Amino acid sequence: MSDLECQAMPTPRQSPSAKSGFIIGPVYDSVFIIGAPILAVLIVIPLFGLSSSSLFGYPIKGVIRDTRQVFIGSFIAAHLVLVYFRSHANINIFRTHPFCFTVVPAALLIATAMSPWIMGIAGAVAIWWDVYHSSLQTFGFGRIYDAKQKNSPIAGRDLDYWMNLVLYAGPVLAGAHFMDHVRQSLEQLLFLKASQSPIGVLLMETTPDFLQRHQGYLTATVLAFGLPFAIFYLYSYYCLQRQGYRVSWQKVWLLIVTGSVSIYVWGFHSFLDAFFVMNFFHALQYFAIVWFTEQQNLTRIFRLDRFSFGKSLTLAWIVVFCFLYGYWAGYHVTGVWGSGLAVTTAIMHFWYDGFIWSVRKQQV
């Protein structure tokens, strides 16, 4: 949900919360959007930090798995497939880019299944696109909150864009887990090294060594840019406020909470904990916004609009379906076609979210 561009001032859905500045409502927003990072910390960190892993071992298909990891991992992968309920199930969205919604995913699926090169490149790209995409989800929510205050859609847009990159991607680039990200993405191309290809050696040996040696410079660059930029950001908004800009306290809290959690987990926790926290709240926010915007359409799609319990059952179907997909993609998938489908879904999620949430086109 990277591109919630606020070209049209009032959001089309005039919910009771519109005047209050919330997207959906005070409680819903506080729990599922603004407070989602804190919720993720409160759930994930104690779950993995305070309890013994042996308590959560349970045999699935004859293999003992850590059910905490299975649950969180499935939830994270589940939100990826949720994008199709917006892009393909909503006919109005689908009609805006039919080529992107049909030919491109089919071509990518075939390409990833047929070529280990494309599979590897797509897998590596997905890891970094995920970081960028997650940064811009917070940016998108912030812009909607600004629109709720009837601010100009251009006011502070670039500032917000860079601030969200600093808050979300900054700790990844500057933190201890930067090399984990690098290694994880390059592992997708491991077959190149095994083939003794010069590109494989360059990617798998020379590049990580170079990045590791010079990571200090990267950290310094991020800090040298990030800290003055934060001051410049605050000063710019102070100036904007004097020119009539109305501060959205929801956006302020969203940035404070997201930034604090990002720095806290990437800086002070293990890679796995940080990855789970950041992706957990990202997925939770995504489920919240998709359900809010698509519930009526999805209730019709699931043929439940004639039933009094229709919305609840629709939500149940979606959650169950997405979780099953998440488990399949995270723990069950095998073979080139299955893996190709999982990678294609991830890439499509990151890509589609850049253009299926345009407020300017009254899409949200």
Place this chain on the structure above:
Amino acid sequence: MAGLAKKNDENVRHDVAGGLRGRWLDAAFQVCLAWFMMALTWHLLGPVPETKFDYFLQLAVLWLGYAFSIWLWILRSRRLPLVCIPVLLTVGFVATVDSARTYDASFQVMIPAKVRDGRVIHDGIGLSYALFPGCQVDLQPQVKRNIALQANGNPTAPLRLHLEEVARLCRIVLAPRSQQNDDSSMVIQLDVVYDRPRGLSSFVRRVRDFERSLVSRPKMRVIRSTHRSRIAGLDTVEFEYFNDQQKRIYRQVQLRAGQFMLNFSLHYVDEADRPHVDEFLNSIRLASPKGIVAWLVGCELGMLR
């Protein structure tokens, strides 16, 4: 948003069959969807059935739930033409056949190999290789059960390889060159691991991790780290290390066969045995045709693809 909802009303048909009939069809769709979701949950998370009949029954229940859901859903849709029904059913059927084939393969890999015309033939895998004259050979499969199955497994069930289990399928011992030194024999062992690699990089990663786990032990030294090779026309990944304690050279050659990884472990003392190792590896052959027929029919025509 109001405009959006109105457009959706126009485009998502829910009144192809109006009134009471439409409501009943919608209710039937919910029942079939619940059936499908439960069957899918059972299939993904439940215990793997121990017999083929139980597994195929599970797949049949899943496919029927899927088929009825698809049929009822498209029947009531204005957007999707009816031709989508056979297309989606075919996609589901192919996925079901693939799952059945994989399950069947977990039995097939455990079929003991046979010796015929101086070659060891694994009918279940669709693989054969030469046997050296005068060697000792043990073709009785031996499984190292995983922990969960040691506790809960059914000992009377047919022999099947479970997820993350390793089975030794063949062990060949070539007589030592010198009668004085029994330790100088060359040993070839074929193990199969049910490991489900996702793709080529994932397969290479597992071989590399295997290499790391072996050479992290004391007195182990890598001679050649994990690399791709091509043996007898097959894509393989291999590495070589030296065990200082046993004074033996180990060559680990791995092939991917569907969801299984085949590991040829060849170890010897004398460098002069190296040509024998190469000769053995070059004798590996696929015993059955590949292609779409093999893919659909499955293990009877060989698993390697």
